[in-house]
Amino acid sequence: MNPKVEIFSQGEEVVTGQVADTNAAWLSQQLVAMGFSVSRHTAVGDKISDLISLLKEIASRADCCICTGGLGPTTDDLTSEAVGKAFDLPLQFDEIALQQINGYFQQRNITMPEVNRKQAMLPQSSIRLDNEWGTAPGFCLQYQHCWFVFLPGVPYEMQHLFTEKVQANLQTRFALQAEKLVALRTFGIGESALQENINQLTLPEAVTIGYRAALDEVQVKLLFPHHFDENLTAEITQKIAAEIGDYVFAIAEPDKPAGDLVAVIGELMNTTAQTLAVLETASQGLIAAKCIGHDWLLESSYKNNVCAMTGSPPKDCQSFLFATAQEMGKSLRISSGASFALVQLYDNKHNFSNKNQPITLYTVLLTANGFCQHTKTVSGTSQRKQNQAALFALDLLRRFLQQKESLCPYYD
Amino acid sequence: MNPKVEIFSQGEEVVTGQVADTNAAWLSQQLVAMGFSVSRHTAVGDKISDLISLLKEIASRADCCICTGGLGPTTDDLTSEAVGKAFDLPLQFDEIALQQINGYFQQRNITMPEVNRKQAMLPQSSIRLDNEWGTAPGFCLQYQHCWFVFLPGVPYEMQHLFTEKVQANLQTRFALQAEKLVALRTFGIGESALQENINQLTLPEAVTIGYRAALDEVQVKLLFPHHFDENLTAEITQKIAAEIGDYVFAIAEPDKPAGDLVAVIGELMNTTAQTLAVLETASQGLIAAKCIGHDWLLESSYKNNVCAMTGSPPKDCQSFLFATAQEMGKSLRISSGASFALVQLYDNKHNFSNKNQPITLYTVLLTANGFCQHTKTVSGTSQRKQNQAALFALDLLRRFLQQKESLCPYYD
Numbered sequence: 001m002n003p004k005v006e007i008f009s010q011g012e013e014v015v016t017g018q019v020a021d022t023n024a025a026w027l028s029q030q031l032v033a034m035g036f037s038v039s040r041h042t043a044v045g046d047k048i049s050d051l052i053s054l055l056k057e058i059a060s061r062a063d064c065c066i067c068t069g070g071l072g073p074t075t076d077d078l079t080s081e082a083v084g085k086a087f088d089l090p091l092q093f094d095e096i097a098l099q100q101i102n103g104y105f106q107q108r109n110i111t112m113p114e115v116n117r118k119q120a121m122l123p124q125s126s127i128r129l130d131n132e133w134g135t136a137p138g139f140c141l142q143y144q145h146c147w148f149v150f151l152p153g154v155p156y157e158m159q160h161l162f163t164e165k166v167q168a169n170l171q172t173r174f175a176l177q178a179e180k181l182v183a184l185r186t187f188g189i190g191e192s193a194l195q196e197n198i199n200q201l202t203l204p205e206a207v208t209i210g211y212r213a214a215l216d217e218v219q220v221k222l223l224f225p226h227h228f229d230e231n232l233t234a235e236i237t238q239k240i241a242a243e244i245g246d247y248v249f250a251i252a253e254p255d256k257p258a259g260d261l262v263a264v265i266g267e268l269m270n271t272t273a274q275t276l277a278v279l280e281t282a283s284q285g286l287i288a289a290k291c292i293g294h295d296w297l298l299e300s301s302y303k304n305n306v307c308a309m310t311g312s313p314p315k316d317c318q319s320f321l322f323a324t325a326q327e328m329g330k331s332l333r334i335s336s337g338a339s340f341a342l343v344q345l346y347d348n349k350h351n352f353s354n355k356n357q358p359i360t361l362y363t364v365l366l367t368a369n370g371f372c373q374h375t376k377t378v379s380g381t382s383q384r385k386q387n388q389a390a391l392f393a394l395d396l397l398r399r400f401l402q403q404k405e406s407l408c409p410y411y412d
Numbered sequence: 413m414n415p416k417v418e419i420f421s422q423g424e425e426v427v428t429g430q431v432a433d434t435n436a437a438w439l440s441q442q443l444v445a446m447g448f449s450v451s452r453h454t455a456v457g458d459k460i461s462d463l464i465s466l467l468k469e470i471a472s473r474a475d476c477c478i479c480t481g482g483l484g485p486t487t488d489d490l491t492s493e494a495v496g497k498a499f500d501l502p503l504q505f506d507e508i509a510l511q512q513i514n515g516y517f518q519q520r521n522i523t524m525p526e527v528n529r530k531q532a533m534l535p536q537s538s539i540r541l542d543n544e545w546g547t548a549p550g551f552c553l554q555y556q557h558c559w560f561v562f563l564p565g566v567p568y569e570m571q572h573l574f575t576e577k578v579q580a581n582l583q584t585r586f587a588l589q590a591e592k593l594v595a596l597r598t599f600g601i602g603e604s605a606l607q608e609n610i611n612q613l614t615l616p617e618a619v620t621i622g623y624r625a626a627l628d629e630v631q632v633k634l635l636f637p638h639h640f641d642e643n644l645t646a647e648i649t650q651k652i653a654a655e656i657g658d659y660v661f662a663i664a665e666p667d668k669p670a671g672d673l674v675a676v677i678g679e680l681m682n683t684t685a686q687t688l689a690v691l692e693t694a695s696q697g698l699i700a701a702k703c704i705g706h707d708w709l710l711e712s713s714y715k716n717n718v719c720a721m722t723g724s725p726p727k728d729c730q731s732f733l734f735a736t737a738q739e740m741g742k743s744l745r746i747s748s749g750a751s752f753a754l755v756q757l758y759d760n761k762h763n764f765s766n767k768n769q770p771i772t773l774y775t776v777l778l779t780a781n782g783f784c785q786h787t788k789t790v791s792g793t794s795q796r797k798q799n800q801a802a803l804f805a806l807d808l809l810r811r812f813l814q815q816k817e818s819l820c821p822y823y824d
Contacts, residue, residue: 016444024432025426040455304709358520
């Protein structure tokens with residue numbers, strides 16, 4: 001059993017939604033990678049009674065708790081006081097803490113405001129965590145079965161303190177056995193279709209499968225126990241990847257992270273020194289925008305009046321729009337001098353802003369030897385259609401670069 | 413006393429830190445604005461025992477609870493089951509829910525996967541919340557003293573359901589006395605500079621001022637008590653807006669919501685029936701992408717080789733890049749037939765991907781009578797530079813349209 005850790009965030013700005021609790025997310029990632037099991041996040045504001053009862057609750061549930069926030073100098077910073085009351089540990093003045101806080105201000109040629117003196121008051125028997133990145137020292141202490149670590153809420157200070165002063169200590173204090181996480185990153189297939197494919201496979205019970213749908217991809221997450229056989233890990237991963245098929249654009253492993261769809265394309269474009277020109281319609285600049293930082297994108301353009309056919313498409317809309325896109329792609333490839341031209345058109349322009357009506361995308365990739373193309377239907381708000389359009393266009397390029405050639409039969 | 417609401421998020425992706433819990437932040441903002449007091453956020457993973465105990469805890473503490481996540485079709489989606497067990501409400505098959513889920517797939521020409529049938533099982537006596545934006549219906553129910561609302565975890569679906577199906581119901585169910593929130597939406601000025609300006613004003617003690625820095629704007633939030641005098645509210649708002657100056661692009665009031673920068677521009681473009689053509693460099697498609705759904709954008713293009721000057725700029729870089737941009741803008745305005753041409757160039761291309769080095773943007777807006785221009789320095793990652801570049805370009809157009817004429821002295 002992995003040790004159970006909880007994350008506790010203090011701050012009115014968190015509970016009132018002025019900021020998303022990115023500290024909790026960041027800490028959880030580190031802790032999971034170390035081999036902890038994160039069981040709960042809780043955020044409360046600056047009511048001292050809420051803080052006290054939460055600290056007691058956590059002490060009764062978890063093996064470890066990382067708390068952020070509430071260590072500042074102002075009256076709404078109540079963490080130390082709450083710890084003192086919850087665990088019956090009077091606050092004590094810490095001379096070294098005060099020197100460090102003083103030093104922080106001296107370095108900036110400022111006289112320490114009197115309010116900051118409060119930050120040198122730490123609960124009896126706690127261990128001070130020196131903060132070289134701000135004024136609030138952290139501290140840690142054992143209460144009953146639970147090891148508590150208190151860190152400032154400023155993300156930059158919190159991350160430095162955790163990485164440089166807390167992590168190694170946790171590793172000696174707990175017997176941690178990190179699980180191995182493999183993520184199959186897919187695009188173009190839904191969460192439930194993925195699950196139906198994978199459910200047909202028989203997998204060892206020790207392997208856990210999870211799914212995560214994000215805006216730009218769906219991930220299949222495989223969790224292998226710490227001592228799980230490496231060959232078997234690779235075999236299972238490959239078996240699942242094969243079952244999902246060409247939708248998998250990358251496989252991320254602990255020692256081999258994988259980028260997103262554009263990063264995967266970027267690596268293949270750079271390796272083969274190829275370049276791209278794009279004509280966008282439904283995606284309206286978003287294909288180019290997603291390729292920020294990639295020099296192989298030579299040019300991209302969007303024109304309102306070639307967007308799409310208005311009115312109802314003619315009967316053979318498919319062959320008509322594909323033929324048009326192919327012609328445009330040929331010209332663009334020549335005029336731009338790029339290795340590839342990517343052109344996307346769509347039908348039923350009047351449906352674009354109607355979230356209840358779909359549009360159909362006709363995407364063509366022109367290469368040195370011919371072209372590949374596909375048609376996809378997307379629905380939802382304008383923003384969703386735009387994003388899906390950009391991703392489907394990029395995914396056609398990815399499939400070509402990864403030599404899923406069965407998808408590109410249309411060679412001259 | 414404001415009614416006490418808690419936010420409960422279900423999902424391994426939240427507790428393991430793969431995503432920050434932006435749902436909790438978004439919901440809290442809405443609820444605070446409605447007059448609730450948000451007392452706690454909790455996130456747990458997909459252990460059914462954790463879910464059950466959390467539901468019982470919340471029922472004993474809060475007047476209302478909004479839960480997100482765990483309504484999907486897969487085996488790790490356990491919210492309905494947990495509700496059934498925690499509150500002793502057997503799950504019942506809902507025929508209308510199944511029809512809607514089926515309809516969602518039919519619209520996309522897909523046969524409903526069998527796993528999705530599970531989403532039509534709802535706790536006995538709960539009220540179904542029809543989800544027109546995805547497959548998972550939400551539901552709500554009273555348990556003891558607490559009103560529970562269960563929503564899907566996909567932010568887009570959750571936000572739509574909350575706004576269109578939940579909010580009005582909460583307003584009739586609870587005696588809410590919302591404070592009046594006025595938000596001054598600004599672009600181009602930092603949080604601390606705003607604060608320094610505003611700190612010089614004397615305001616009634618009952619008015620609370622907050623600041624929120626988002627990616628695309630900084631908001632100054634004024635909270636007026638429920639019964640605060642309306643004329644005085646308007647007077648104070650105007651006084652602060654005047655102090656901030658032209659950075660304010662919109663003022664949002666409870667009965668007069670205001671869109672984002674692009675929405676503000678869109679309204680002005682449509683009222684005056686004007687059109688736009690854009691040449692993008694640092695923004696690489698993002699100006700066009702942000703204008704999705706707006707027909708007044710006639711065209712936009714990005715070309716890698718006109719991006720910027722490489723190497724060190726010459727001494728009079730400013731006049732050089734501005735002159736070039738003006739020439740390009742004149743041609744673009746004529747070739748596109750648009751009312752306005754917006755051209756942006758930047759110097760020091762080799763700094764673009766270096767997050768420790770800034771670039772300087774030269775943006776020119778060509779109009780029927782001449783041009784306006786500005787230069788701005790942006791720093792940070794490629795993504796941040798790209799986004800700021802797009803916003804500064806759009807903001808030049810906004811300032812012109814709002815007739816901040818002092819900014820556009822360069823008429824032929």
